[in-house]
Amino acid sequence: MLGPQVEILEGDARRTLRRRWPEPIDLLFLDGPGGLYVEVLAMLEPELADAAVIVADNAEAPGYRDYLTAQERFVSVPVGSRVEVTLFAS
Numbered sequence: 001m002l003g004p005q006v007e008i009l010e011g012d013a014r015r016t017l018r019r020r021w022p023e024p025i026d027l028l029f030l031d032g033p034g035g036l037y038v039e040v041l042a043m044l045e046p047e048l049a050d051a052a053v054i055v056a057d058n059a060e061a062p063g064y065r066d067y068l069t070a071q072e073r074f075v076s077v078p079v080g081s082r083v084e085v086t087l088f089a090s
């Protein structure tokens with residue numbers, strides 16, 4: 001049962017996820033509107049653990065892969081045409 005470990009935050013992720021997290025984020029799964037991926041990732045970057053894993057579905061969203069490849073702190077590989085798996089080094 002995962003219930004006690006799960007918190008559901010309803011609403012726009014740009015608002016609901018904008019907070020200080022009690023622990024560094026180890027795994028970030030992006031599966032919302034691809035057009036928000038860069039904004040959401042940039043917002044959460046200060047909260048990511050060293051070697052955090054970021055998995056994005058529909059990673060072909062405009063600008064997302066360009067954002068990752070432009071910065072050395074991301075090591076990233078496409079998995080098929082839609083998914084991107086990224087390792088973050090702070």
Ligand SMILES: C[S@@+](CC[C@H](N)C(=O)[O-])C[C@H]1O[C@@H](n2cnc3c(N)ncnc32)[C@H](O)[C@@H]1O
Pocket residue numbers: 011012013014031032033036
């Ligand atoms: C492709 S679906 C994926 C949902 C879920 N990951 C799944 O596999 O069932 C994208 C979801 O993002 C939600 N969404 C759209 N805009 C959003 C936003 N600004 N913040 C948070 N979620 C949003 C949509 O309501 C939709 O449920």
